[in-house]
């Protein structure tokens with residue numbers, strides 16, 4: 001396929017804009033040729049940045065899907081509940097797809113997306129971004145080299161007194177660790193205009209005025225104790241796989257570091273650990289020595305896609321390269337492995353809600 005790969009952006013919000021940066025940073029590899037978003041400010045912002053022709057700007061993904069195919073690939077970065085329909089529609093039109101995670105919010109919808117992509121023979125990459133981070137790639141490489149042998153076989157928050165329903169007019173905001181004023185307004189006052197401050201403003205401009213407006217009117221300015229947000233704040237999932245391998249996954253909202261992941265894998269010959277962008281460490285039980293494997297993130301100096309510890313860049317790099325070479329093997333988050341991991345997550349959620357052990361693939 002001739003470069004640059006031509007891409008249509010569906011959903012020009014936070015993630016849609018981030019993936020578009022790849023075209024700014026590497027114009028010889030990717031070009032944004034179309035955009036669809038129901039918010040005028042979002043689609044105009046992208047249209048201006050990438051000089052998109054008026055005829056390729058849509059106020060709904062359906063308008064773009066109704067047209068004869070006019071790009072090589074589509075980035076679907078609409079809200080979770082609006083992934084299935086566009087993914088299936090664009091697969092049917094023969095577009096290669098970069099799909100934000102989760103693929104969809106029901107098992108059947110996830111399966112339908114996979115079936116459509118397989119049937120129409122399009123490349124699908126789901127944005128499990130961290131699988132592309134150099135740390136995770138290095139961990140996989142070291143595991144496959146056997147450096148640690150075999151992997152072993154064996155809200156309820158109380159609101160403070162006197163809190164208001166919005167942080168900007170709350171009398172006890174100063175003593176609250178979840179004050180939106182501190183998290184967002186202080187950030188922009190100190191010159192920080194990137195994530196997460198940038199995500200709450202309606203328009204392209206991130207300044208004190210737009211952040212104040214967002215906190216007065218939007219969902220991010222609401223008192224955390226009074227919100228109807230029922231997403232879990234912490235969760236532990238214990239899993240046992242065929243062959244007796246066990247895994248424990250812990251998610252915590254209340255952390256000093258934002259968005260850093262750490263992992264430890266215990267093998268029969270050693271122990272491997274990784275944290276953020278730090279070198280991957282391997283401790284060898286026999287020699288009682290520790291070796292460090294540094295990671296090369298130098299490419300990030302050339303790009304704005306630095307989110308997820310730089311993995312946003314590597315995800316786009318693989319997707320664009322896979323399309324340019326028509327080589328789906330460059331995708332680490334393709335249809336089948338993504339479906340398997342989503343099915344696991346649906347089962348984990350059932351286990352949490354029903355307070356019981358779930359045996360996957362068994363009808364109970």
Ligand SMILES: NC(=O)c1ccc[n+]([C@@H]2O[C@H](COP(=O)([O-])OP(=O)(O)OC[C@H]3O[C@@H](n4cnc5c(N)ncnc54)[C@H](O)[C@@H]3O)[C@@H](O)[C@H]2O)c1
Pocket residue numbers: 010011012013014015016036037038039042059060061062077078079080082100101102127128129
């Ligand atoms: N991979 C990751 O690590 C990661 C991180 C954050 C969010 N996400 C996921 O990415 C997706 C987008 O999240 P976001 O934070 O960018 O949200 P966002 O709200 O900033 O952007 C979504 C955009 O989709 C647009 N939209 C809604 N309906 C549409 C339609 N019918 N046609 C065209 N556009 C439409 C909205 O107007 C909005 O601009 C979500 O599924 C979210 O869960 C993934």
